[in-house]
Amino acid sequence: MNTPPITTKRERRKEARPGELLDAALALFVEKGFAATRVEEVAARAGVSKGTLFLYFPSKEDLFKAVVRETIAGRFTEWNEELEAFDGSSAELVRYCMRSWWERIGMTAASGITKLVMSEAGMFPEIAAFYQQEVIGPGHDLLKRVLQRGIDRGEFRPMELEYAIYSLIAPMIFLLMWKHSMAPCCPPSQQIDPVGFIDSQVSLLLHGMLAQPAAPATETPSRTAAP
Incomplete structure (x- = not known):
């Protein structure tokens, strides 16, 4: 009888990592902006190493593009x-x-x-x-x-x-x-x-804002003096 291979928690999470990384990246990009967000922070929030992040997304710009495409x-x-x-x-x-x-x-x-x-x-x-x-x-x-x-x-x-x-x-x-x-920053009354x-x-x-639509403007024929 063949015993099925034991799957560790780390292996089970592997397929989910791109999604977890995108969720973490989106949250940090929104919180801190693109310039201030570091890939190390994204990896840490997703619970993986920076090396793992780079396996899926070679650069922060690639990570941002993936976030935009996904969301x-x-x-x-x-x-x-x-x-x-x-x-x-x-x-x-x-x-x-x-x-x-x-x-x-x-x-x-x-x-x-x-x-x-x-x-x-x-x-x-x-x-x-x-x-x-x-x-x-x-x-x-x-x-x-x-x-x-x-x-x-x-x-x-x-x-x-x-x-x-x-x-x-x-x-x-x-x-x-x-x-x-x-x-x-606004109180509830100003939300x-x-x-x-x-x-x-x-x-x-x-x-529109008018009580009723304005009539279309028409050109008034010009009057010429009688000869």
């Missing part, structure tokens, strides 16, 4: 699939996108990555370029499709999509920056309810 960039496949399958109105889709983004990114530790990139882009242009390629670019493309869907269906008026997408992005960036800067804020922004984006 944010890797979600664009499912988001695009959901856009294709969505059968509600385009206004409902806008609200769904913004709420979904908050639930899947804003409420998680990954929400701190945006602040990190914005704060340290000047010192680490390669990190900024990577984030542009993996997150910002695909995010812009997705939002363009959302707005174009509304235009094509006659639900939204024609607009300059290259700029209109920032009307959707700006409130979300504000929430992230608030969450990781002022929110921990922002993220879902309420998102709903308010969606309403403003879709309906």
